Amino acid sequence: MLRRLAPALLTLVVVALGITALTARPQRAAPERTADFVVLAGVAGLRWEDVDAQTTPTLWRMARDGSIGSLSVRSAHRPTCPVDGWLTLGAGSYAAWNGSRQSEGCPPTAVTVEQPDGIGANLPDQESVVRHNQERLPWGTVPGALSESVRCSVAVGPGAAVAAARPFGRVDRYAAALPEDPAELLGSCVLSIVDLGTVTGEDPARRAAAAREADARLARVLAARPPRSVVFVAGVSDTDVPSRLHVAVADGPGWERGWLTSASTGREGYLQLVDLAPTALTALGRPMPERLFLGRPAVSVDGRPADLATAIAQPADADREAAAQRRVADWFFALLAGVQVLLAVAVLPLLRRARRHAGPYGPEPVSPRVVSVVELLLIAAALAVPAALLADAVPWWRGDHAGVYFAGVTVVLLAAATAVVRLAPGYASTLGPLGAVAGLTTLAVGVDVLTGARLQLNGVVGYSALEGGRYAGLGTVGLGVFLAGALLSAGWLAQRVRRSWRPMVVVAVGGVAVVVVGSPYLGADPIGAIALTAGLSVAAAISAGGWLTISRLAWATMAGLALTIGFAVLDLRRPAAERGSLGRFLAAVGDGTGGLTVHRSSTANFETLVNSPLTVLALAGALLVWFALLQPWGGLMRLFGIYPAVRAAMAGTAVAAVIGGLLGGDALDVAGAAGALVVPMAALAALRVLDHSTDRTLPDAAGQRDGEPDGDDASGGDAPGGDGDGPGGGDGPGGGHTGGPGGDGPDGDGDGPDDGGPGGDGGGPTTGSRADGRATRANDGDRASTDRPSTEVTAS
Template identity: 80%
Template sequence: MLRRITPALLTILVVSLGVAALAARPPQDSPRRTADFVVLAGVAGLRWEDVDPQRTPTLWRMAQEGSIGSLSVRSAHRPTCPVDGWLTVGAGSFAAWNGSRSPEGCPKAGVTVEQPDGIGANLPDQESVVQHNQQRLPWGALPGSLSESVRCSVAVGPGAAVAAARPFGRVDRYAPALPADPRPLLGACVLSIVDLGTVEGTDAATRAAEVRAADAQLARVLAARPPRSLVLVAGISDTAQSSRLHVAVAHGPGWERGWLTSASTGRDGYLQLVDLAPTALAALGRPMPERLFLGRPAVSVGGRPADLAEAIDAPADADREAAAQRDVSGVFFAVLAGVQVLLALGILPLLRRARPHAGPTGPNPVSGRIVAVVELLLVAVAVTVPAALLADAVPWWQGDHPGWIFAGVTALLVAAGTAAVRFAPGYAGTLGPLGAVAGLTALVVGLDVLTGARLQLNGVVGYSALQGGRYSGLSTVGLGVFLAGALLAGGWLAQRVPRGWRPAVTVAVGGLAVVVVGSPYLGADPVGAIALTAGVSVAAVISAGGWLTISRLAWAAMAALAVGIGFGVVDLRRPPAERGSLGRFLSALGDGTGGFTVHRSSTENFETLVNSPLTVLALTGGLLVWFALLQPWGGLMRLFGIYPAVRAALGGTVVAAVLGGLLDGAALDVMGAAAAVLVPMAVLASLRVLGHAADRTRPVPGRFRESGADDDSGSGGVGPTGGDDIPTGGGPLGAAHPRPVSGPPASAPAAAPAPDAPTAGPDGPAEPPAGGSAVAPRQATRSSTEVAAS
């Protein structure tokens, strides 16, 4: 009865941990009304490196007194051109102007603005722009949503007209430039949008002149601002092919000396372009069109340095790091994929010759030195991604050659990690390297998440604020390597305990990993937590032996569904402004707008599948496992038979990685990141198991229980404790002679059989090793584990 209810109890435990981790949320400052008027001033291309007391005294004073942050100007088009940025401001969602884009950058053509009555204006192209965003783009943005949320709005300049135009093209109040006295115009409506110009100069002198001109216009706006008003200054777009982070400043009552942040980023000092519209409405105390706005209202939080120069250095340095990350990340993953492909091709001949030949003739044994070098290479490849994550602790992006500096730091960390694994206790065991690499990987990623995921933000193996997809928690690559490390570590630990305790150990380690991945305080990835729940459930039900049956797969699916449904119910009970991504998706399904989310996810999956180097890693690993490791000569099936908990961990990792990638719109990226750790360790463990394929050990009375007893031999366990007692390191594949379980004392060598004498096997006498065999004479014994496996 206990065995029958164990899957149900484990499922309930995993579901409880998952829902508890996802339901807890950090406290959020509720947006409140802080102003009677809002003035949104935009400068296309303005970056923090342009701001200093001499060139921009007005903006410097605003930043000193107000709140600042880095603005990600993501829109529905990349790069975000000025007209796309203004349109996104007015839509509160990712939008883009229709028309073609040149490969060189943004189009120079201006926006047509008609003034039939001298008061407002009309945009004749607005109708086609609305249709383009509603029907052809996956975000379903409605340009003009911001102006539709207030009674009237003012626009100054053509860019501001794009942001202030209603869906049918009407601008309530319009002026092509600031009048001599802007006070009446800026006080005519509660919302004013001002185009302060564009900063697009490539040389220092031209850029400085454009920045000074924009700052002078800003000074006139501040002098004419209405009483009790909030002024938002934003670098609303890029002006070149390469995306950058831009300026965001909020100045007014309640915005004193802090960092800007929002629920859409979850990171202090970071804001999205789509957050500007909700921020303006929240400051005015107006309701927001939740179904149309993807952004969230900005708030001011503490922790900013008192010295403004020091505070500005942080977003300026983040912009430099993000720019360098974009150039280095693609090269890093391409090189990693190439190395893994070459290593996979090179390992095939070694796998063919790994198993010692038991007959009179056979291939010559592989040199122990060659095998040792190959094992170290496999370890080095497996720790490369965690090493690249740690490399971001060094400011490599500040040098003249950031790519080479990053490569050097990563190489040193890879060497250090490989040495740590090589000299770790238990490295000689068959599962020693696997356990050490898995533990090291989970530890590195876990510690980074526990300390705020600082290494993943703008990191080479993390996420970029320029992309606008994620600003806190686990990245796609981080999720892949963490779930691989956590599940492999759980399988390694489970293999060292009696069979009955293995599911409990797997659930304990996997449940902790679910909390780390899903908690908004830590990994902040509810989709990843749901996928990992399924992987942990699969690993738990087969960790004690047996196959993944339909009933066991059903338990795993039920656990994942229960976590998803439980969290969805909890998330839907929150106010709309506080819901997470799952709650917003379920709400969209209820009102019939969930198709946009499904369409975006499928589009992202396809684009990622085609363009990502991690797809190569996933496919290479899958081909190597299927056509080599799972073959009779590959060793992986033998490894699975001897170590069922490791087989469970590998299976659970594949399930979690594939589900996590597909549900999160990342295709095979999560699986590719997991394969970077998983496949090298599977190859190494298979090589070591094959090295013991011809070992022999005499049966010793009392070593095992009587036939029919409930021991671990039938489930592939090792000895009475199920531990790893196959030390390796000296045979033809680096394998040492197994530890003797009994026998005559070392002082009586005469009692030992001659090297070429037959030894008794479990079923009778074994044939003596021939001189031409690949098995060394000292390998004429076989461990109890191999006896059980065969």
């Protein structure tokens, strides 16, 4: 009865863990009305390195008394040029000015502003801009949504006119330049948008002069601000390539001396350009337009250093790191893909010659020294991503040669991690390196997530705040290596216990991983948690042996669906501003706008598939597995027959990685990151299991097989319910690579036919018997016969 109920109980445990992790959210007080007037002042290109007490004294004092943060200026165009930034500010969603432009750089864009009555203004191009954003871009953006949400708005300068123009082009009140005394103008409407100028170029003197002029205009704004008002200063766009992080400052009631953050970033000290529109409306106590804003209201949180210079140094340093990250990440992943492809090619001849031949003739075996070197290279390749993650603990980006410093730090950490695996107990066993590498990877990524994912933010193998996709929790690469490491660790541990306990071990380890991935306090990736749940269910179902039968697949599918439905129902019950990505998508489906989300996801999948080096990793790994490791000479099928829990872990990893990438809009990136860990370890384990293919396991005095607990029978395999290598087991008479009759059938777990089939892929009565009468060592594929006494027999 317990055996029959086990799948149902495991399914319930996985679902309960997942829903608990996904639905528990940090308690944040809802933003409240804090002002009667809001002034949004923008300076295109303004970065934190431009702010100091001498050059920008007004902004310095405002930052000292108010709240500060790093502003990501992502728009619908890359890079975000000034006109795109102003348009995005007024839309509250990713927007772009229409017209043909270069893919890089920001050429001057003339904006026609007409003033027919001397009070307001009109943008004759606004109609075509709205049509361009509605019909040709996937965001469904409505330019002017912010101005449409208030009765009256003021714009000063051409950039502000772009932000304040209503969808039909009208600007309520407009001034081409800031008056000497703008008090009357700023007090005429509850919302004012002011263009303070542009800071461009890389020449320090030129940037300082432009920042000084903008600061002088800001001084006039602050002197004339209406009573009970909030003033926001934002570097609304890029002016050069590459993109950078920009200034965000808020000053007014409720914004005193803190860090700016929003629900769209989930990271203290970071907010997006699309957050400014909902922030302005929330400060004024106005309702949000439904389904128009992608951003979330910003709030001020405590924790900022008391010294302003120290506080400003943090976002300035983050800007330098984010700028360096993009350059270094491109060559790192290209190099990683190239190295892994070369290793895959180098492993092929070793696989063909790794298995010992029973007869006197055969190819000369590869030198053990060469095999040892290749094994170390495979371990280093698998540990490359964790080493690169840990390298961000060292501020390599502060030097003039950031890429060289990063490479040096990564190589040192990679050598240290490889040495740890090499010197770890059990390295000589077949699964020793796999378990050590999986454990180190899971530990490295898990500790980073538990401590706030600081190494992933703007990290080479993490995510960039410049991209605007993620600011906290697990990134794409982190998710791939973490789910692979967690499932391989679970399989490695499960292989060391009795068959009946293996699903419980897999669920215990994988369940913790689901919580880490999905919890809003930790990984904050509900899509990743759902994908990991599906992979975990598959792994648990086949960890005890046998194939993925219809009943097992049904339980795995039910677990994934139950988790998804449970989370979706609870997410939909939250207020609209607090919903996660799944809840927002289902709400959009309900009101007929879900097609935009599907279109954005499919577009992102295609772009990632075509442009990402991780796609090469995923495809190269799949080709190596399918055309080499899974072939009769490749060793992976033999490995799967002897170690069903490892087979389950690898199958679960493939399922989770593919689902997580496709649903998250990352195509094969998650699979590529997971493959960077799994494929080298699979190749190494296959090499070792082939090297032991002629060894035989014989019973010892206690009737145990090496690596198995008490209770195994004396026939060299397991007792009923086992998966041993004795007669009727994986490598018994008539065995070969994957086992003789009954590998996981009647003498296995009773799930059906044997794994290997009669004769496996070998032949003869006992694969590995020596024709010249030499002794055959007793070995189960893990360690030599010298580990136990009296285990040698002589072939007659």
